[in-house]
Amino acid sequence: MEYFLLTVGFALVLAYLGASILKKLAIPQTFGFMLAGVVLGLTSILSEETIHELQFFVALALGLIGYNIGHELSNPNLKGPRIKKLIIIVIIEATAAFALVSFLTYFLLSEFAVPLPFPTAILFGAVASATAPAATADVVWECDCEGPVTSSLMFVLAADDIAAVILTNSAIAFALWNLDPSTMTLSMVLIEPIIGILASVVLGAIAGLLFLYPLKQEADRGKLLELEIGMVILLIGIIELINSYIKTLGFHIHISDIFAAMVFGYIVSYKISDETVEHQVSELLERIMSPVVMIFFVMVGGRMAQLLSTSETLLLVVLTASLYLIGRTLAKYFGASLGGHIVNEAPEIQKYLGGCLLCQAGVALGLSFIVEETFIELGGNAELMGMLILGVVALSTMILEMVGPMAVKKSLRAAGELPVEGVLFEPDEVRIFDISRDGPHCKTNGNQENSTIDDDKIEV
Amino acid sequence: MQALYTPEVLLLLGIALVLAYFGAEIMTKFGIPKILGFMIAGLVLGTLGIFNDDFRTFLFPIVDLALGLIGYNIGLEIRKEVFRGQTRRMGTILILESILTFVIVTVLAGYLLGAWHIALVFGALASATDPASTVMVIWERKCKGDLTDTLMFILALDDVIAILLADGAIAIAILFYSAPGTVTIIGAVGSLVIDVAASSAIGAILGFVMVYFVNREDDRREILEFELGMIILIVGLMSWLQLSAILSCMVFGFVVGNFVSREKDPVSHTLKVIMSPIVMIFFVIVGASIDLGVIANLSVVLLTIAYVGGRTFAKYFGSRVGAQLTKTRELTTKYLGLCLMSQAGVAVGLSLVVEQNFLSLGDAEAVFFGTLILNVIALTTMILQVFGPVAASEGLRKAGEYPDDLCGTDEIHTIESLEDNTEPVDDVSDTS
Numbered sequence: 001m002e003y004f005l006l007t008v009g010f011a012l013v014l015a016y017l018g019a020s021i022l023k024k025l026a027i028p029q030t031f032g033f034m035l036a037g038v039v040l041g042l043t044s045i046l047s048e049e050t051i052h053e054l055q056f057f058v059a060l061a062l063g064l065i066g067y068n069i070g071h072e073l074s075n076p077n078l079k080g081p082r083i084k085k086l087i088i089i090v091i092i093e094a095t096a097a098f099a100l101v102s103f104l105t106y107f108l109l110s111e112f113a114v115p116l117p118f119p120t121a122i123l124f125g126a127v128a129s130a131t132a133p134a135a136t137a138d139v140v141w142e143c144d145c146e147g148p149v150t151s152s153l154m155f156v157l158a159a160d161d162i163a164a165v166i167l168t169n170s171a172i173a174f175a176l177w178n179l180d181p182s183t184m185t186l187s188m189v190l191i192e193p194i195i196g197i198l199a200s201v202v203l204g205a206i207a208g209l210l211f212l213y214p215l216k217q218e219a220d221r222g223k224l225l226e227l228e229i230g231m232v233i234l235l236i237g238i239i240e241l242i243n244s245y246i247k248t249l250g251f252h253i254h255i256s257d258i259f260a261a262m263v264f265g266y267i268v269s270y271k272i273s274d275e276t277v278e279h280q281v282s283e284l285l286e287r288i289m290s291p292v293v294m295i296f297f298v299m300v301g302g303r304m305a306q307l308l309s310t311s312e313t314l315l316l317v318v319l320t321a322s323l324y325l326i327g328r329t330l331a332k333y334f335g336a337s338l339g340g341h342i343v344n345e346a347p348e349i350q351k352y353l354g355g356c357l358l359c360q361a362g363v364a365l366g367l368s369f370i371v372e373e374t375f376i377e378l379g380g381n382a383e384l385m386g387m388l389i390l391g392v393v394a395l396s397t398m399i400l401e402m403v404g405p406m407a408v409k410k411s412l413r414a415a416g417e418l419p420v421e422g423v424l425f426e427p428d429e430v431r432i433f434d435i436s437r438d439g440p441h442c443k444t445n446g447n448q449e450n451s452t453i454d455d456d457k458i459e460v
Numbered sequence: 461m462q463a464l465y466t467p468e469v470l471l472l473l474g475i476a477l478v479l480a481y482f483g484a485e486i487m488t489k490f491g492i493p494k495i496l497g498f499m500i501a502g503l504v505l506g507t508l509g510i511f512n513d514d515f516r517t518f519l520f521p522i523v524d525l526a527l528g529l530i531g532y533n534i535g536l537e538i539r540k541e542v543f544r545g546q547t548r549r550m551g552t553i554l555i556l557e558s559i560l561t562f563v564i565v566t567v568l569a570g571y572l573l574g575a576w577h578i579a580l581v582f583g584a585l586a587s588a589t590d591p592a593s594t595v596m597v598i599w600e601r602k603c604k605g606d607l608t609d610t611l612m613f614i615l616a617l618d619d620v621i622a623i624l625l626a627d628g629a630i631a632i633a634i635l636f637y638s639a640p641g642t643v644t645i646i647g648a649v650g651s652l653v654i655d656v657a658a659s660s661a662i663g664a665i666l667g668f669v670m671v672y673f674v675n676r677e678d679d680r681r682e683i684l685e686f687e688l689g690m691i692i693l694i695v696g697l698m699s700w701l702q703l704s705a706i707l708s709c710m711v712f713g714f715v716v717g718n719f720v721s722r723e724k725d726p727v728s729h730t731l732k733v734i735m736s737p738i739v740m741i742f743f744v745i746v747g748a749s750i751d752l753g754v755i756a757n758l759s760v761v762l763l764t765i766a767y768v769g770g771r772t773f774a775k776y777f778g779s780r781v782g783a784q785l786t787k788t789r790e791l792t793t794k795y796l797g798l799c800l801m802s803q804a805g806v807a808v809g810l811s812l813v814v815e816q817n818f819l820s821l822g823d824a825e826a827v828f829f830g831t832l833i834l835n836v837i838a839l840t841t842m843i844l845q846v847f848g849p850v851a852a853s854e855g856l857r858k859a860g861e862y863p864d865d866l867c868g869t870d871e872i873h874t875i876e877s878l879e880d881n882t883e884p885v886d887d888v889s890d891t892s
Binding site: 005006007008012015017020226231232235236237238240241284288291294 | 468473475478480688689693695697740
């Protein structure tokens with residue numbers, strides 16, 4: 001604990017340096033953060049103990065990531081029938097990724113005689129269906145894209161994370177049952193994840209409805225930011241408390257904090273009609289989140305380095321990761337295309353949506369972190385499973401973070417939604433929302449909500 | 461300090477943030493700064509036993525971080541431009557005002573406590589003034605004039621004096637409690653000098669590193685994480701080396717604020733948004749540290765009254781005498797003292813540093829005094845938060861530097877470090 005801040009500070013500085021070097025090569029920051037984590041992990045500055053102490057960052061980061069995804073989910077431009085079509089596409093591409101990755105990794109794992117190949121493969125499949133809205137959204141904002149693919153993209157990206165959370169929770173229950181069949185019955189395996197998901201929805205909805213009250217009272221949305229963050233943290237805290245209580249009762253119900261946060265975020269943004277305000281708030285939230293999320297990625301990198309440098313199964317991890325990547329890419333691409341055909345979407349969507357679904361980051365990593373945490377406590381085969389999953393997902397995330405955004409750009413350009421001069425746009429020009437620029441006395445309506453966010457809370 | 465992570469941590473943090481928010485909301489309705497709301501929320505949580513000592517120990521990194529951020533903020537506020545004016549005149553006022561406060565509060569506290577090494581700590585802490593809430597008043601109303609200029613100078617620099625005095629007072633107290641012979645006076649003075657010099661040097665070096673990156677980057681917001689990381693790094697480094705984090709961060713902030721090339725925005729406004737939950741938690745923790753058992757005691761109440769009274773008197777007359785000696789304009793002379801009443805982050809932060817230092821001494825008396833100091837400072841901060849800003853806006857208005865017309869067009873360049881204070885206009889107009 002003594003060197004806690006020293007380590008964190010060092011990690012942040014190093015992560016920034018890593019990211020700024022990579023940015024020159026047009027590689028997203030996330031990769032740099034993870035790379036910094038790898039360096040810190042290998043030099044054992046980031047010890048296993050420190051990572052354990054930082055664990056509440058994982059919960060915090062996941063909650064905030066989930067909340068942001070919930071915000072992305074509600075899009076006023078999408079109307080009822082369109083959403084139905086998109087949901088079908090999501091179901092098809094997510095299921096395709098799940099099935100194909102499970103299938104491929106199952107063969108590899110049983111070839112290598114890894115214990116319990118089937119549940120492990122299912123877990124891989126479940127995590128594979130998640131996509132990262134943040135990295136993709138950056139590309140879209142940066143280039144000012146517009147068109148059918150762009151408008152449906154964010155929804156698809158956010159919605160298949162829901163699928164991933166549900167699948168992973170079920171897969172964890174299934175794997176636990178496989179590890180020790182005596183503790184659970186099959187019906188419990190089927191029912192408990194459902195209860196967990198339902199409970200997350202209920203808790204998230206309660207938080208959302210409670211937050212709506214001050215939202216209506218306060219005209220200035222920006223002023224609620226601290227309360228908003230407080231509510232997210234509170235929600236995650238309550239869920240963690242309930243989860244640990246349930247565990248002492250001997251059930252395996254796991255209420256998903258990330259899912260509850262998504263529901264919370266969805267309700268909040270659904271109730272806000274003003275789109276520009278909404279966009280500003282979610283951007284500001286993202287800013288506040290960024291150090292937390294950054295530490296999260298550094299942790300993942302560090303953990304990955306520890307796992308890979310100590311495990312004798314490095315070859316297995318690399319092979320599994322490559323199969324995982326191949327299976328996921330194919331399934332996402334063709335799944336989206338097939339889904340587009342079935343629901344008769346615009347031809348651009350049929351052709352190019354799949355290419356935009358390759359990014360993988362926070363959700364997949366967070367889920368594999370949860371898997372690792374759950375399984376490492378059990379020891380033995382389970383520990384191996386947990387390490388394998390985190391190692392593979394972390395490795396594949398690093399690769400997808402490089403490839404994914406490029407694929408998004410390419411696909412959008414091919415779909416004709418990337419303005420020709422778009423590349424010239426600097427990211428900061430599009431980010432209209434700057435809480436700094438409007439000086440102290442601008443009272444124009446446009447920046448009222450942003451300019452007041454940090455007034456007297458910073459009296460220090 | 462091995463407090464392990466439990467699921468309750470996030471729950472408690474969430475409760476603290478939500479409750480603090482509502483506490484601040486209520487305070488805003490009465491036109492009182494939000495800090496009081498945060499502290500009352502903490503007081504409630506602490507009294508109910510929800511925020512227990514274990515949890516506070518767990519949150520120590522947040523306290524350290526908040527101290528670093530507070531120091532950084534003060535450093536950013538010290539602009540080279542403030543030295544441009546009549547430095548000698550303002551410097552005289554500054555020194556008279558802060559030294560008088562130090563002496564009077566020390567004498568009063570020493571008389572009441574009978575323990576002079578503790579009284580010195582009280583005196584040192586009393587000399588700190590909170591720039592934020594006063595600067596905010598100036599910003600909201602776009603005050604301009606001689607009083608405003610002098611005020612900006614004094615507000616920025618008397619915290620530096622307070623930090624140095626507190627460092628010295630802590631060294632003396634440690635000398636007092638250590639076994640005779642182990643620490644010599646020369647050794648104590650030497651380590652104090654080394655402490656101050658090393659803290660400043662590290663802060664300055666890292667500050668120039670930071671300046672290099674700020675100048676290179678086009679978009680200031682892109683280096684937000686780096687900035688935060690640097691601050692966390694300094695704080696971590698300082699606690700490892702057992703130096704003063706708040707001083708080091710202040711020097712860091714000064715370098716960053718003043719050496720970034722002209723066309724760049726030296727202040728990261730987004731950082732302040734990120735800071736606000738941390739500072740919120742900080743004040744909640746301070747509120748939770750208040751032990752009603754300690755406060756509900758006649759001698760503590762007397763001490764509090766003496767501290768507030770002595771500090772108010774000394775700040776007022778110290779600045780008045782200083783101004784008269786330097787033949788400052790009449791209106792400034794009259795009303796400068798009124799604007800120096802606020803007390804917040806620096807004093808509270810330093811009292812937490814004192815408490816941590818005293819607790820680690822292990823001596824029963826030291827532990828008792830550590831708790832006492834923290835409690836008294838927390839209590840006085842709550843009182844001064846109510847009156848300080850009111851007095852400041854009153855003083856500025858009486859000096860005629862408080863335009864009623866809000867739609868002026870001039871920009872104030874010397875105080876770029878605080879931003880966007882559109883909103884609190886309402887708070888102040890309610891109270892004044």
